[in-house]
Amino acid sequence: MDRKIEKVDIMLNRLRNLKYRLIVDSLLIGILVGLVIVVHRAILSKLTPIFLSFYEKASNNYLLIPVIFLLLIVLGFIVGKMVKKEPMISGSGIPQVEGILTRNLKQNWFSVLFYKFVGGLICLGAGLSVGREGPSVQMGACVGEGVSEKTNKLDNEKKYLITSGASAGLSAAFNAPISGVMFSLEETHKNFSPFVLVSAMIASLMADFVSKNFFGLTPSLYFERLNSLPLKYYWGLIILGIIIGTSGVIFSKGLLKTQDLYKKLNMSVEVKCIIPFIMTGILALIFPIVLGGGHELIMSLKEGQFTLLFLFILIVVKFLFTFICFGSGSPGGIFLPLLVLGALVGNFVGLIYTKYLGIPSIYLMNFIVIAMAGHFASIVKAPITAILLISEMTGSLNHLLSLAVVVIVSQLTSDILNSEPIYESLLERILSKAKNKYEGRAGKKTLIEIVVQIYSELDDKEIKDINWPNDCLVVSIYRGEKEILPKGDTKIYAGDLLVIMTNEDKASYMLEDISEKAATI
Numbered sequence: 001m002d003r004k005i006e007k008v009d010i011m012l013n014r015l016r017n018l019k020y021r022l023i024v025d026s027l028l029i030g031i032l033v034g035l036v037i038v039v040h041r042a043i044l045s046k047l048t049p050i051f052l053s054f055y056e057k058a059s060n061n062y063l064l065i066p067v068i069f070l071l072l073i074v075l076g077f078i079v080g081k082m083v084k085k086e087p088m089i090s091g092s093g094i095p096q097v098e099g100i101l102t103r104n105l106k107q108n109w110f111s112v113l114f115y116k117f118v119g120g121l122i123c124l125g126a127g128l129s130v131g132r133e134g135p136s137v138q139m140g141a142c143v144g145e146g147v148s149e150k151t152n153k154l155d156n157e158k159k160y161l162i163t164s165g166a167s168a169g170l171s172a173a174f175n176a177p178i179s180g181v182m183f184s185l186e187e188t189h190k191n192f193s194p195f196v197l198v199s200a201m202i203a204s205l206m207a208d209f210v211s212k213n214f215f216g217l218t219p220s221l222y223f224e225r226l227n228s229l230p231l232k233y234y235w236g237l238i239i240l241g242i243i244i245g246t247s248g249v250i251f252s253k254g255l256l257k258t259q260d261l262y263k264k265l266n267m268s269v270e271v272k273c274i275i276p277f278i279m280t281g282i283l284a285l286i287f288p289i290v291l292g293g294g295h296e297l298i299m300s301l302k303e304g305q306f307t308l309l310f311l312f313i314l315i316v317v318k319f320l321f322t323f324i325c326f327g328s329g330s331p332g333g334i335f336l337p338l339l340v341l342g343a344l345v346g347n348f349v350g351l352i353y354t355k356y357l358g359i360p361s362i363y364l365m366n367f368i369v370i371a372m373a374g375h376f377a378s379i380v381k382a383p384i385t386a387i388l389l390i391s392e393m394t395g396s397l398n399h400l401l402s403l404a405v406v407v408i409v410s411q412l413t414s415d416i417l418n419s420e421p422i423y424e425s426l427l428e429r430i431l432s433k434a435k436n437k438y439e440g441r442a443g444k445k446t447l448i449e450i451v452v453q454i455y456s457e458l459d460d461k462e463i464k465d466i467n468w469p470n471d472c473l474v475v476s477i478y479r480g481e482k483e484i485l486p487k488g489d490t491k492i493y494a495g496d497l498l499v500i501m502t503n504e505d506k507a508s509y510m511l512e513d514i515s516e517k518a519a520t521i
Contacts, residue, residue, distance in 0.1 A: 004477040020158065024197040026164045029147050030206025033165055035205065036215045040117060040139070044132065047125035048292065055127070055284035055291075068111025069281050075122050076277035076330075080270030083329055089116045089433075093258065095427035096168050098188050098443040101159055103508040113142035113228070119331035127280050127291035127510030130332020133173045137188075137333075140207070155448035158200045163188060167200040170206035174220045174394035179207035180294035183385045187423065190403075193405020193449050193497050194478065207477075218454050221298060222394040229366045229402050233359050237370065241406040243520035244371050245413025247345050248378025252414075252422045253337060254319060258327030259429065266490045267327065272516055276325040277390045283321060290318050301347050301368050304361070307506070311348045318344065334422070338379050339372045346371020355439045369394055373403045374410035381414070383407045433464055443487040447475070448511050454494035457517040464488035469513050472502045 004222045015370045058064035083090050083455055091114060099105035144165025148158040163184050167178055171180030178468035184200045231239075262272055289297060306314070322337045350367030353359040369390060375387040387403045431437075452458045458466060463486055477484040478497040484490065492498070498518070 011373070017484020018160075019198055022160055022164075022195060023202060025147060025151065025161055026199040026202035027152075027206055029140075029144050029164050030203035031210060032147070032166045033143045033168035033203065034172045036113075036143060037136050037212055040121065040136070041132070041173070041215070041409075043121055043212075044124055044215065046067055047121060047354055048127070048136045052288070052291070055281075055288060059285050059288075062068025065285070068284070069278065072126060072277040072281045073274055073366070073428055075126055076274030076325065077270050079119050079122055079277075079330055080268070080273035082115045083273060083331070084269040086111050086115045088112045089119055089331045091326060091331070091426065092134030092333040092335075092423070093141075093331070094134050094166075094188070094333070095423045095430055096140055096424060097141045097162065099430060100145075101162060102170075102511055103205070103504075103521065104164035104427075107142075109142040109145040113139055115141070116331055123325075123330050123332045124293065126277060127212050127284060127288075128276050128325040128330060128332055129290065129318065129337050130294040130325050130330065131336030132332075133170055135331060135336035136169040136173035137166045137183075138169070138204060140165040140167070140172075142452060143168075144198055144203075150280070153446075154446070155507075156449075159427055160195050163199045164199040164203035168203040172205040172211040174389070175208060175215065176220065176389055179228055179385055179389040179392050180204040180207070182388050185383045186385050187380065192449070194481075195449075212311055212396045217374045218395075221390075222293070226365055226369065226394070226399065227362050229363050230396050233353075233363065235404065236349075236353050236357070236359060237405045238404055238409055240346065240367060240371060241322070241374055241409025242347060242413050243349055244259050244342060244374035245408065245410035246408060247341065247417040248338075248375050248414050249417045251319070251322075251341060251375070252379050252407075252419050252425070254424060255326055255334070255422065256429075258323040259285055259430050262329070263329050266299040273330050276328045279321065279324050281502040283317070287317060287514050290314065290321050293336035294318070295336065298340055298343045298368075298372075301343060302365055304364060306347065306351075308351055308355075309347065311344060311351065314340065315344045315348065334378075334379075338375055342372040342375025343368045345375070364380070366399065366457060369396075370399065370402055370406045374406040377407040378410040378414035378419070381411060385412055385422060446504045446507050446512075448500050448502060448507055450500060450511075450514050452492055452494055452496045452498065452518045453520045455520050456494070458492050458498075459494045460491065462491050464487050466492075466517070469510060471506055472500050472510050472514070475499050 054068065058068050070252050079124050088096050088114055100107060116135050116139055120132065124132055141162045144161040145158060148161040150285055153161065166188050167180040167184035170183050171177040181200045181204045185196060188348040263270065268513065280291065298301060318341055325332065326334055350364045354361040354369065355365050373386040373390040376389065377383045387400065390403060391397050474486045476499040500510065500514065
């Protein structure tokens with residue numbers, strides 16, 4: 001018994017000094033993640049032009065067409081073998097990171113890092129309609145977990161370092177450090193504790209510093225100067241928000257429906273992964289503009305060369321191509337493709353505004369940029385990240401009000417149409433069939449964090465009056481910068497960060513149960 005109490009005391013003492021240790025660990029993680037993502041981006045920048053050149057030659061030389069399809073089938077088979085060997089690399093990787101942080105999944109971090117790195121390069125280089133941000137987030141999380149294991153961190157400390165790595169991965173992928181931090185807080189970790197904030201911020205900034213040393217300071221989607229949209233045209237933002245919100249619902253439901261269709265196919269993992277590679281070969285010959293995540297496609301929109309009919313065809317093909325690629329389970333994210341589709345829909349709506357509804361054409365790019373944020377918010381349900389991400393990627397902070405209007409309207413539209421956050425929906429599907437469930441050690445203690453929301457079951461209640469689950473103990477309450485050591489008559493208020501001790505094997509259940517009590521009724 002004395003030994004158990006001693007271990008608990010050690011854990012609590014480590015918690016009180018944790019913030020300063022996290023600074024050093026996060027600096028290391030930021031550097032390592034930055035280097036991993038830089039290498040990944042550098043190889044990809046060389047690999048993609050090789051494939052595109054090969055496709056272009058084949059379109060003028062029919063003898064090369066069989067060679068292309070043979071190569072793509074082989075690559076699809078290799079990717080399928082990787083996914084079969086390491087199922088955690090399937091798809092985006094962000095739902096898997098969330099599953100690890102909620103203690104529902106476990107992984108072999110080195111195996112996932114290696115196969116995601118190689119598999120992502122093959123899929124992205126070949127031109128599948130997937131993004132690099134999901135793999136970057138997952139690879140960053142793997143680096144964070146690897147550092148925590150090599151330095152013998154406690155279970156709760158490991159979660160902070162995984163979150164730091166995920167934040168650094170997104171930061172290095174898009175040169176967007178603030179968005180990396182916000183995404184980790186808003187989407188993956190789902191709370192704003194000072195420990196998470198400090199570690200994620202340091203790792204994200206350091207990864208961005210490393211990345212910019214290699215790729216420069218230019219924002220990922222630099223559109224030079226965008227004119228601020230006058231208030232008299234804000235009516236167009238409301239309509240755009242509704243349309244973009246509806247498009248986001250189509251995207252989310254389409255991805256899930258495509259996964260269902262693949263599931264019904266009585267095919268091996270290898271064959272399922274070959275399908276999007278064959279589709280890539282077909283489109284490379286007849287409609288190559290839709291290949292890849294779509295960064296170059298977004299940048300081409302500023303030329304204003306597309307007609308309404310061509311944009312409509314482009315939107316439909318890009319939607320279907322993305323569904324086919326992601327639904328197969330091939331390694332690759334949806335972050336960039338959903339931004340591209342938002343930009344295309346925004347361009348379509350903006351062209352109608354400028355041609356028929358009297359809005360000057362100099363504001364066309366505004367609708368393209370703003371629509372990307374709205375599309376992200378309606379699909380991912382992370383509105384603050386959406387606003388910051390587009391602001392950082394475009395290098396402009398002059399459009400926060402118009403961004404916020406479209407983000408709010410699009411997310412409300414998505415909510416009204418009963419669309420769930422895409423990463424949570426994907427995580428539920430992973431958990432329903434996952435074999436690598438997290439199994440904590442019975443009797444081994446760990447700490448979980450819960451943020452109390454206003455009007456929740458815990459708000460304005462004394463600890464003794466709350467029906468807590470068995471085998472849990474509130475060991476600390478953080479109210480701002482102040483730490484409170486709780487007693488039975490200590491009152492909990494909205495905004496408090498509760499630190500709760502429980503057994504590792506019950507951590508997932510405790511996190512879910514107490515989070516429901518702490519959520520707004």
